[in-house]
Amino acid sequence: MPSEGRTFIEEARRSQIIECAVDVLATEGYARASMARIAQRAGISTGVISYHFGGKQQLLEAVVSEVAKTATDLMMPRILAQTTATGMLRAYFESNLDFMRLHRKPLLALVEVVTYNRGEDDRAPGPYAEQHETSINDVIKLLDRGKSTGEFRDFDSRSMAIAIRGAVDAVPARLLHDPALDLDALAGEFVTLFTLATRRQP
Template sequence: MRVNSGAGPDTGWSFTNDARRVQIVAAAIETVAELGYAKASFAQIAKRAKISSVRLISYHFADKADLFQALVDTVQEQARTAIQPQVRAHHEPAAMLAAYIEANLAFLAEHPVEVRALVDVLANARREDGGPLVGTAGFDTPVALLVQHLRDGQRSGAFRSFDAEAMATAIRASIDAAANRLAAGDDFDPLAYGRELVTLFDLATRNGGTA
């Protein structure tokens, strides 16, 4: 994203276009959450964005893949911005792991519309050849980060000996299962679910505990 610090027409143009892109992405999130990816046409998105023509969407985004990649990137960046400070507020491995789990579930609870849109796009947005329309290559891989954290905890003696990749995959899968349940409209308490996960993975990872 280009940001200009000086005055003049170029500054106004950049900020106006950035604001319009944000508006369109927000409308795309609402549209997918309400109608599903398959019915999220540019016309429906333009209606929710309160813009006069779908051509304005095409002006700001090269194609459907570009728009929905921006949707995925936006929600993932929102999640990362919400979660990382809560994890970094702790220094002891078990507390950091608990904060990671609880912050993930809190984000799901507080952003159900964004979660539904993200899950739907990642599950259903496909190119003509069947490949995914969007990707997450621009973001840190959650499982890889968890693996590193778990291994650091093992080296410090806070965590017992176990297969860090298997444990990280289990943690991430448990969090993703909650996102899928919310996206499907299940009636459950994400925060209570998160507390149960904290207890489960504390017992599974702690040095001297039982798995």
């Protein structure tokens, strides 16, 4: 259903603009992703973008939200289907890297935003900052579950979550330099590494 009282037509137009923004960011880079260039790709005026989003910063925030939603929709069913925290951690890595394989263009767009956008000024958080913190907190919940069930040893959950996210967040930059990177093998190594790092010793 349309959100915030928007009509289906308005939702469709917003989706089209976001899709075109993703396309420009991924194929031409952040520097060329102007409102005019995105509007040209969508076959509309910049005024239409301003009507739906207010400005470029709000559009970039919508792009980040849409990419995050796509990743979440792919990952969560696979993670929640697991019956153990160890299985959830494995599914977390595997589904994350599957998203990167299946949705390369949105991933590249997100990398452009994260790399080059810093909000309204250099001191302000960029549009990905809130989503990144949400990702950290989601991993903390998974780790705390494993500790509560006795699967995981005692450790600082936030520190471990930052390490896990750091491993995952390093992959997109590597993919830019090596598009043929074996994501299945990488996911397997992540699973092995962090299973050993988190498991309770007998």
